[in-house]
Amino acid sequence: MDRKEAVEESSIAGADVSAEKAPVQAQNGLKVGVRAVLLGMGLATLFSAINGYLSINFGMSFGYGAFAVLIAYSLFHRLGGGSCKKELSFVLIASASSFTMYNSLAFMLYALQTDSGIAFASWIAPPKEVIMQGSLELSHWIIPMSFLLTTTALSIVGGLVFTSILKNEFLKNRRLIWPNAAAEAALVDTCMGDGGSARLVGISALIGFTVTFLQFVPSIWGYDFTSMNLSPYLPQGFSFAISLSIGFAAIGYMISVRTSLSLMAAGLLTYLVISPILVSQGVINYSTNPMAVYNELLFKFSMAPALGVLLLGGVILSVFMLIKSKMRKAPPGKSQNGEETSLDYLGLFRVLIRGLVSNRRYLTIVGAIVVTLLSLAWMLNPFSPLPPLFSVLVTVYAFFIGSFVEMVLITKMSGETGMSIGVTSMFLYDFPIFGAGYRGYTGYWTYGYFRPSPGITNGVLPYMKYQEQFDVTWRDIIKAKIVGWIPTLLFSVIFTILLWKFVGFGTPMMPSASLIQTQVYLKMLATGNITGTINPWAFIGAGVIGSILEIYTPVSMMGVAMGMFLPPHYIVPFGVGGIIRWYTDRKCGKDFYQKKGRLIVTGLMASSLIVQVIMTILTKIT
Numbered sequence: 001m002d003r004k005e006a007v008e009e010s011s012i013a014g015a016d017v018s019a020e021k022a023p024v025q026a027q028n029g030l031k032v033g034v035r036a037v038l039l040g041m042g043l044a045t046l047f048s049a050i051n052g053y054l055s056i057n058f059g060m061s062f063g064y065g066a067f068a069v070l071i072a073y074s075l076f077h078r079l080g081g082g083s084c085k086k087e088l089s090f091v092l093i094a095s096a097s098s099f100t101m102y103n104s105l106a107f108m109l110y111a112l113q114t115d116s117g118i119a120f121a122s123w124i125a126p127p128k129e130v131i132m133q134g135s136l137e138l139s140h141w142i143i144p145m146s147f148l149l150t151t152t153a154l155s156i157v158g159g160l161v162f163t164s165i166l167k168n169e170f171l172k173n174r175r176l177i178w179p180n181a182a183a184e185a186a187l188v189d190t191c192m193g194d195g196g197s198a199r200l201v202g203i204s205a206l207i208g209f210t211v212t213f214l215q216f217v218p219s220i221w222g223y224d225f226t227s228m229n230l231s232p233y234l235p236q237g238f239s240f241a242i243s244l245s246i247g248f249a250a251i252g253y254m255i256s257v258r259t260s261l262s263l264m265a266a267g268l269l270t271y272l273v274i275s276p277i278l279v280s281q282g283v284i285n286y287s288t289n290p291m292a293v294y295n296e297l298l299f300k301f302s303m304a305p306a307l308g309v310l311l312l313g314g315v316i317l318s319v320f321m322l323i324k325s326k327m328r329k330a331p332p333g334k335s336q337n338g339e340e341t342s343l344d345y346l347g348l349f350r351v352l353i354r355g356l357v358s359n360r361r362y363l364t365i366v367g368a369i370v371v372t373l374l375s376l377a378w379m380l381n382p383f384s385p386l387p388p389l390f391s392v393l394v395t396v397y398a399f400f401i402g403s404f405v406e407m408v409l410i411t412k413m414s415g416e417t418g419m420s421i422g423v424t425s426m427f428l429y430d431f432p433i434f435g436a437g438y439r440g441y442t443g444y445w446t447y448g449y450f451r452p453s454p455g456i457t458n459g460v461l462p463y464m465k466y467q468e469q470f471d472v473t474w475r476d477i478i479k480a481k482i483v484g485w486i487p488t489l490l491f492s493v494i495f496t497i498l499l500w501k502f503v504g505f506g507t508p509m510m511p512s513a514s515l516i517q518t519q520v521y522l523k524m525l526a527t528g529n530i531t532g533t534i535n536p537w538a539f540i541g542a543g544v545i546g547s548i549l550e551i552y553t554p555v556s557m558m559g560v561a562m563g564m565f566l567p568p569h570y571i572v573p574f575g576v577g578g579i580i581r582w583y584t585d586r587k588c589g590k591d592f593y594q595k596k597g598r599l600i601v602t603g604l605m606a607s608s609l610i611v612q613v614i615m616t617i618l619t620k621i622t
Helices: 034-058 065-078 085-095 102-114 128-133 138-171 179-190 196-221 246-254 257-280 290-328 345-358 360-380 388-417 424-435 442-450 456-465 474-502 513-527 536-552 557-565 568-588 591-621
Strands: 227-229 241-243
Touching: 034 065, 034 085, 034 102, 034 474, 034 513, 034 591, 065 085, 065 179, 065 196, 065 591, 085 179, 085 474, 102 128, 102 442, 102 474, 102 513, 138 345, 138 360, 138 388, 138 442, 138 456, 138 474, 179 456, 196 246, 196 591, 241 568, 246 257, 246 568, 246 591, 257 290, 257 557, 257 568, 290 513, 290 536, 290 557, 290 568, 345 360, 345 388, 360 388, 360 442, 388 424, 388 442, 388 456, 424 442, 424 513, 442 513, 456 474, 474 591, 513 557, 536 557, 568 591
Parallel strands: none
Antiparallel strands: 227 241
C-alpha cells in the first residue's frame, strides 16, 4: 500500500490488433512536432485527471493507450495530412506518462479536515486550522507545495538514472515481455486503415458528454437528476441510493464481470441486509440520508472486514501466488531454457553501483540528490521525536535499498505478467519503521519523497523492449515522458485543491473510499493502536475468507471489499455495467470487448466523468 502516489503511472493497456486494419505508410520527412507534443500533453492531463478521480474514490485506474493511438491517428493521419509511427508512439508514450499528487495531497486534506487526532508537519501540509477554514491563502501553501514538487522532481531524476544504468540487464532477459506493451506496439505498427474504431470512440464520447451535461443542467435550479435516494421508500433500516452516472456503469463494464458483480452482491448485502439488522439492534442510527448511514456503517462495521480483505487478503494471495509460481519455475538464477536471467537482486545491485562509479555524470547527479535529501532529512527530521540521525538512516535505506528492491520487484512482475502488487511498501518500509518504535504521521507519509521513484523503470522499459515497432529511441522515450510528467504533476495539484475546495472529500460525488482506507491504516501505524481502530478478529477473519474466495471461487476479493467500502450510490451502476459485460461476452463473444466494447466504454467513461467533475465544481461556484 504505497502512500507516495507520485509514482510513474505507465498506463499500458492491452489492445486487440486483429480487427480490420491497414498499415500506415510512414511519410518521408515527418517528425515529431508541436502537434504531437500538444496532443500528448493534453491526453496525459485528461487521462491523469480521470485516473486521479478514480484512484481517490475507488482505488483503481485504467490504461488508455489504444484510445490515445486512435485519437492521434484520426487527427494526424486522417485529418492532418499524414503521420508516422514515431509520431503516434510519441503521443502514446506521453499520454501514458503521469507524475501526480492526487492521492497524496487529497489524503492530507481529507485527514486534517476529518480527524482531530491527525497532524502533519508544516512543511508537508498547511496547518489544520487553515484546512478547516478552507483557506487558499498562498503563504500557508507555498512551503508544502515547494517541498512536494521539489522532492518529486528529485525522485523522477533519481529513478531515471537508476533505469538508465540497469536497462540493458532487464531488456536482455527473455522473460520480461510486457504483454500489454507488445499489444500496443502492434497497434501502432499496423494502425487502423478505415478509422472506424476512432469514430466509435468519438461517438461514444459525444454520447457520454451530452447525457451527463443534460443531467447536470437542472442542478443549477436545484433539481437533482444525477442520483435517486430510495431510503425514504424502503422499510426502516434499509439504506439505498442509486447514481445515474453513465461513467460508473462504464467502469463496471471495464473491471471484469466477476469484480463488478461481486461488488454489487457485497453492496446489496451490506445496505439491504446488514444495515437493517444493525439499526434494529441499535448499533447504528437510522436515517433517510444514505451518506449518514454509510458513515456510521463504515466505522462501526464494514471497515474491519473490508480492510482485512484488501490488505491481509491481498498479502495472503500474493504469498500463495508467489509459492505457486516458484514451484513452476526453474531454479533461481536460471530461466526455463537454462539461460542466465541476470535479474537476481545482488547482481543487479552490483551493476547499479558499478554504473554509478564508472559514469561521472550519473555519480554527480545521484550525489547531488543524495546530499539534498539527506540535508532535508536532517533539518526537517520527519521521524521526530526520534533523533535526526534516524531520519538520515531511513533516507539512506530508502534511497539505495528499499527503492531498488521495489523497482526490481515491480519491473519483474509487470514484465512477466503485466500486473504488479501494491503491498510492497508495507514490508519494505512501514513494518521496519514501526518495529523501530516510530509513532507519528509525518514520517510514514513522507518517506516516499526521500527516494528515487521505483515505478520509473517499469514506465520506460516496455517501450525500449519494442523500440523497433514503436520506432523510438531512448531519447525519444524520455522526451515523451517529460511531456507527460510536467503538466500532469502541476495539474494534479491544482485539480485536487479545486476538488477539495468546491466538491469536498467524503461526499456523494467524491466518496473517497481510497482515502478512508489509507486513513485507517496510517492511524494504526501512527498510534500503534490496532484494536482501537478496527476489530482485529473481523480483520483477520475477512482476510482469510477473502483470499479463499479469490482462489477457489468466481468471487472477486477486490469486488467484495469495494462493495463494503463504497456508499450505496455506486452499487447499482457498477453492477449494471457488469451485467452488460456478461451479456456481451455471452452474446457476442469475449473478443467483442477487445475489438469494440473497451473502446466504447472508454469514450463513455472519459467524457462522462470529466463532465461530472467540471459541472459539480461549476454548480458549487455558482
